[in-house]
Amino acid sequence: xxxxxxxxxxxxxxxxxxxxxGAIKVEEGHAxxxxxxxxxxxxxxxxxxxxxxxxxxxxxxxxxxxxxxxVWVYAEYRHGRTAPVAFExxxxxxxLADERSVKLAAVLLGSNxxxxxxxxxxxxxxxxxxVDDPSLAHFTDDAYGNVLTDLIREHxxxxxxxxxxxxxxxxxxxxxxxxATGLTADCTDLAIRxxxxxxxxxxxxxxxxxxxxxxxxxxxxxxxxxxxxVMKPLARDAARQGAIIDVKPAAARMKSRVRVIExxxxxxxxxxxxxxxxxxxxxxxxxxxxxxxxIRELADVLGGAVAASRxxxxxxxxxYPHQVGQTGKTVAPKLYIACGISGAIQHLxxxxxxxxxxxxxxxxxxxxFDVATYGVVGDLFEIVPKLTERMRGxxxx
Amino acid sequence: MKIVVCVKQVPxxxxxxxxxxxxxLARDGVQSIMNPYDRHALEEGVRLKEQYGGTVTVLSMGxxxxxETLREAVACGADEAVLVSDRAFAGADTWATxxxxxxxxxxxxxxxxxxxxxxAIDGDTAQVGPGIAERLGIPxxxxxxxxxxxxxxxxxxxxxxxxxxxxxxxxxxxxxxxVKEINEPRIPSLKGKMKAKSIAITTLNAADIGADPDxxxxxxxxxxxxxxxxxxxxxxxxxxxxxxxxxxxQLVEKLESLL
Numbered sequence: 320x321x322x323x324x325x326x327x328x329x330x331x332x333x334x335x336x337x338x339x340x341g342a343i344k345v346e347e348g349h350a351x352x353x354x355x356x357x358x359x360x361x362x363x364x365x366x367x368x369x370x371x372x373x374x375x376x377x378x379x380x381x382x383x384x385x386x387x388x389x390v391w392v393y394a395e396y397r398h399g400r401t402a403p404v405a406f407e408x409x410x411x412x413x414x415l416a417d418e419r420s421v422k423l424a425a426v427l428l429g430s431n432x433x434x435x436x437x438x439x440x441x442x443x444x445x446x447x448x449x450v451d452d453p454s455l456a457h458f459t460d461d462a463y464g465n466v467l468t469d470l471i472r473e474h475x476x477x478x479x480x481x482x483x484x485x486x487x488x489x490x491x492x493x494x495x496x497x498x499a500t501g502l503t504a505d506c507t508d509l510a511i512r513x514x515x516x517x518x519x520x521x522x523x524x525x526x527x528x529x530x531x532x533x534x535x536x537x538x539x540x541x542x543x544x545x546x547x548x549v550m551k552p553l554a555r556d557a558a559r560q561g562a563i564i565d566v567k568p569a570a571a572r573m574k575s576r577v578r579v580i581e582x583x584x585x586x587x588x589x590x591x592x593x594x595x596x597x598x599x600x601x602x603x604x605x606x607x608x609x610x611x612x613x614i615r616e617l618a619d620v621l622g623g624a625v626a627a628s629r630x631x632x633x634x635x636x637x638x639y640p641h642q643v644g645q646t647g648k649t650v651a652p653k654l655y656i657a658c659g660i661s662g663a664i665q666h667l668x669x670x671x672x673x674x675x676x677x678x679x680x681x682x683x684x685x686x687x688f689d690v691a692t693y694g695v696v697g698d699l700f701e702i703v704p705k706l707t708e709r710m711r712g713x714x715x716x
Numbered sequence: 717m718k719i720v721v722c723v724k725q726v727p728x729x730x731x732x733x734x735x736x737x738x739x740x741l742a743r744d745g746v747q748s749i750m751n752p753y754d755r756h757a758l759e760e761g762v763r764l765k766e767q768y769g770g771t772v773t774v775l776s777m778g779x780x781x782x783x784e785t786l787r788e789a790v791a792c793g794a795d796e797a798v799l800v801s802d803r804a805f806a807g808a809d810t811w812a813t814x815x816x817x818x819x820x821x822x823x824x825x826x827x828x829x830x831x832x833x834x835x836a837i838d839g840d841t842a843q844v845g846p847g848i849a850e851r852l853g854i855p856x857x858x859x860x861x862x863x864x865x866x867x868x869x870x871x872x873x874x875x876x877x878x879x880x881x882x883x884x885x886x887x888x889x890x891x892x893x894x895v896k897e898i899n900e901p902r903i904p905s906l907k908g909k910m911k912a913k914s915i916a917i918t919t920l921n922a923a924d925i926g927a928d929p930d931x932x933x934x935x936x937x938x939x940x941x942x943x944x945x946x947x948x949x950x951x952x953x954x955x956x957x958x959x960x961x962x963x964x965x966q967l968v969e970k971l972e973s974l975l
Contacts (some may be wrong), residue, residue, distance in 0.1 A: 354779035358807030363942050381957040434836035485878045489858040501938030504841040576855035577886045585880035694955045705964045
């Protein structure tokens, strides 16, 4: 629980301002904690006189943590394609494995996987555990969860990484729960703590308003899902050597209580938002769906993809697949043009790794300008059509 | 059909911003609300009850004030409300939370169908729904955007995937987490509001639900927060000024050098 040293507390109120939950208040000259304290520790860090502390009753460590070794990446494969995030995870996984002086392995589950494991080795894996079985043709939380859980139990990796995709965020919680170990969702940074080799997992919380670094101190493996488009893949090296191990799980473990009736791939945009070099995004400032036509036109002229803030999606001006931000996609294009987007932190977390950001907004105080490479204060309805026209003229030349 | 909907009271983070002067979260006027995704889970539970019969129980783990959120859920159509509340639950990560909620569900006699929002807007983990299902040993589906049918002891639904959607079927008891595309939540009815005022919320503590002391709260958590900090912002920020034509000319120049 949160301990308040009343003698040390000077009643300055910094903790009250810091608490995201409104759980701590200054009353009668010192801080008082309420029932809704979540023990996040924000106030402890903020307190300038050291009056606050969290009393931890340490949990017992299960087994010997040193028995667990190696870094694993779940290489998501669906509809004939290994997800790009698998290669990104191998990039960061290689770094972590080298720092820990352990092997990097990939787990590849699916059906008709010819040629895929070799690509994972070229992308950095030392070992690929491959389960190529018709009963894994469709993703199910049960079958994929059972197979991965069994492999982890057998080989005891210290770290397991998966993409924070619809699939990863669905079945990895089941794996972590059945292994009775910790899971950190949606990480944007991973590092090894020098003193004890623990995995430092950093993720946005509160819609990106705060970042939290999390460890899994008493259990193994340390499991994290990682946001796509955040980590960098290694350059493909076909000369890399690695072992491919075919695994044949018992049929019962690949049976699912969830029956897949059909798997529908929906029409994607001409340009895949997450992989586009240029993204033109619109927000509340567009006023209506018609305003969005201007965004599309500029995107077309620049050969880019169209994105939107949550405000625009919630208003029904454009579909959810276009949403960028904490509850949407993360993008990191060469160029991101934000039009009429104020820049709520939830949006910023989804696009601030873009190489160049151009922001057009009528409000000079809009937070989008804090992340912009170039900012323009003005009326997008004047600027965007003119810009489109000029760029179209340039294309024609 | 006995339907249990898990709801969480969260701070309304929508308008929370960093205070540039103090570099802390400006939380003035930030209200506690029902997690928006849970609102859709509740609505779907109430619709299923209306179509197929049964009862809807809303369940929340949280401090006593989370009772307000449960009353709101009753106003929107839930029949019963259960609050699991104990200081011993504070600091729980998703592992500890799923132990508490699954114990509470067992305590109230189980459920045929459990609904959760896809994630809570404060933690954004999306782990609690699948974790509850695993602890109860029942199948689940995440990111559900449509319930097709719920008949003969099975539920058929559409779940969103990154490249489209899957139609899947599972036998009850089962759990699902829903996205907001699934429905448009109703506003409370007058009758619902009256009921919300008078309903007695069942409150259970750690002992009531037979919680394992090693699996609850901060102590029972598998993960530990070691640092909380504010995200770095980029500080390049070159403002382009002038008339519209001048600004456009500068933008064209920048774009030409970039593309």
